[in-house]
Every structure is written in structure tokens, then in C-alpha cells.
Amino acid sequence: MILITGGAGYIGAHVNKMLSGAGRETLVYDNLSRGHREFLRWGTFVEADLGDPEALHSCFKTYPIDSVLHFGALIEVGESVMNPSGFYRNNVANTLNLLDAMVKHGVGRIIFSSSCAIYEPSPEPMTEERPVRPSSPYGQTKWMIESILADYANAYGIRYVNLRYFNAAGADPDAEIGEWHEPETHLVPIVLQAAAGLRPHVDVYGADYDTPDGTCLRDFVHVNDLATAHILALDYLRQGGAPDAFNLANARGYSVREVIGAAGRVTGQPIRVIEKPRRAGDADRLVGDAGKARSTLGWVPKIPDLEDIIRTAWVWHRRNL
Numbered sequence: 001m002i003l004i005t006g007g008a009g010y011i012g013a014h015v016n017k018m019l020s021g022a023g024r025e026t027l028v029y030d031n032l033s034r035g036h037r038e039f040l041r042w043g044t045f046v047e048a049d050l051g052d053p054e055a056l057h058s059c060f061k062t063y064p065i066d067s068v069l070h071f072g073a074l075i076e077v078g079e080s081v082m083n084p085s086g087f088y089r090n091n092v093a094n095t096l097n098l099l100d101a102m103v104k105h106g107v108g109r110i111i112f113s114s115s116c117a118i119y120e121p122s123p124e125p126m127t128e129e130r131p132v133r134p135s136s137p138y139g140q141t142k143w144m145i146e147s148i149l150a151d152y153a154n155a156y157g158i159r160y161v162n163l164r165y166f167n168a169a170g171a172d173p174d175a176e177i178g179e180w181h182e183p184e185t186h187l188v189p190i191v192l193q194a195a196a197g198l199r200p201h202v203d204v205y206g207a208d209y210d211t212p213d214g215t216c217l218r219d220f221v222h223v224n225d226l227a228t229a230h231i232l233a234l235d236y237l238r239q240g241g242a243p244d245a246f247n248l249a250n251a252r253g254y255s256v257r258e259v260i261g262a263a264g265r266v267t268g269q270p271i272r273v274i275e276k277p278r279r280a281g282d283a284d285r286l287v288g289d290a291g292k293a294r295s296t297l298g299w300v301p302k303i304p305d306l307e308d309i310i311r312t313a314w315v316w317h318r319r320n321l
């Protein structure tokens, strides 16, 4: 059985659906602080907090867990700048509870949801060799957990894969689940809400970056392509693969303005833009090279095109918002 922390959230729910569809038994562990009951359609659910070591212990005792996918975390970069205490506690200290429970119960495989937010930004697509320099407490929490995993591997033999996602986007092609954060701060859903008339405009934070059109560049990866990478990473560990980190990216940066333009074409709706000052913690460009995931895990993204990604998100948004 696969334990999925944060499985009621955006990416965890997509991975849960894919694993369940492949006949794997899953157990979602989520406190529903940011997740959604509506996304709990597959596998078993335990409503509990990663900050509760007893609840974790009882889970590992009750269910035949052999692997862990660890999505459970706070994720908003801006919120982490305002509230580092909450982020270090929830993301780092609570991950120690999870890892200690794994060690205690002899569970030795974990796939960790890391992020491109750990890297020093670069004009070129970044490989895993890029120097680490998180620009926010959120990014710091991801790097701290990667470091802790390396130490737990040394001391206790835990085997891990760190998947460093670039920007997750899009939705389940069946439109059963999609991107839903509250409050929403992610670009694609915000732009689609504006296209649907649910918000009057889109705020663009910073139009004076050193990028072709002055707005930040991001590399978007379809959420189901991320999900596939988790299955490949589990297989990799099962086959004895060594602990490692892999970028999940499409090696193509789209500016905020390009995303808004693509969403306008997909939806056929005008999208009003208001320029705002830069936001603390935002890097100017985060574009990734996922060559290592391709060659080692055999990961090949199926929906690399931004308009195709947005189209899947739009179907879900229209059905659900």
C-alpha cells in the first residue's frame, strides 16, 4: 500500500487517481487544511495532521504501507515570506515526524515533492547540478528536507527520490479533479478565473524583469506528467535505484504575458491585466532541463505544449467553478 500525504491536494489527488487506475492500493493522509473532500475519490482516507506523531504511528501500524509519496506541505512562496515559522514547522518539523515513523516501522521508500524553488535562477534551462540558492523560506524548506533525506539515507537506510517540479499546471483529462488552491495564487487558474468572469482582471507582479517581455518566465508541466513520474520513481526505487534528485520540466519558459495570451486563445475570452510591483520571493526565470529524468527514469511528458495544458485546465474549470 502506498501512503500519500497531501493526497487531497492538487497534485497528490492526480497521482492518487493514476495509481488507483493502475491497480495500486493507496492511503491518503491529509488534514484537509488546503485539500478538498471532493478529491477523495480513490483509495482509503485518514484525516490527520503530519504534526501528530501518534496518528502517523497508528497509520503505519494499521495499514501494510511499503512506500510513501510526500506531498503534504504549505506551498505559497509569498505566504512563506510572511510566515516562515509556520512553513518551517509544517514542512520541515512535520516531515521529521513522517520520516521517524517510517524508520520505526521499517518503511524504506519515499518520493518527495521538491521544487525548482531551491535553485539559483539561470538564463539557461537548469540541470540538477545548478547551485542551490532558495530565494524564499518555502524553497528553503524543500532544500532542508532534501538534506534531511540524505542524512536519513546514510543513517537509517531510507531510499528516496526527490522530484523537483517546475510549475505544475493543467487538470485530469476526465475533468474529475483539477487545480484548486484557496486562496488561489497560481497563474493558470487565476487567468482562467478571469476568462470565466469570476475575477475582474489578472494582477501581473513585475513587468521590469530582465526577460524578453519584462514578466517572469516559468516552465509548465502537466499534472498528469508529474503523476507518471511518481510511478516511474517508485519503480526505480523498487528495482534498487540509488537515492537521487530529478527535475520535472519541459525546458521551455513561458512569460506571464505569454500564459495570458495562450489562455485567451484557448478560452476565446478577453483577459484584463493590471501591472503591479514585484512580489517578494519571486525568481525572474525558472526553466528546467529534465534530461536526467528522461534517461534514468524513462520519463517522457505527454502534454508538453502550454495551450494543451491550459485546455485541460479550462475543461475542469468550466465544469467546476
Ligand SMILES: NC(=O)c1ccc[n+]([C@@H]2O[C@H](COP(=O)([O-])OP(=O)(O)OC[C@H]3O[C@@H](n4cnc5c(N)ncnc54)[C@H](O)[C@@H]3O)[C@@H](O)[C@H]2O)c1
Binding pocket: 005, 006, 007, 008, 009, 010, 011, 012, 029, 030, 031, 032, 033, 034, 035, 036, 048, 049, 050, 051, 070, 071, 072, 073, 074, 075, 090, 094, 113, 114, 115, 116, 164, 165, 166, 167, 168, 169, 180, 181
Ligand atoms: N503546485 C506546484 O506547482 C508545485 C511546484 C513544486 C512543488 N510542489 C509541491 O508539491 C506538493 C503538492 O502541491 P499542491 O500544489 O498539490 O498543493 P496543495 O496545497 O493542493 O496540496 C497540499 C496538501 O497537503 C495537505 N497538508 C498540508 N499540511 C498538512 C499537514 N500538516 N498534515 C496533513 N496534510 C497536510 C493539504 O491539506 C493539501 O491537501 C507540495 O509539497 C508542493 O510544495 C508544487
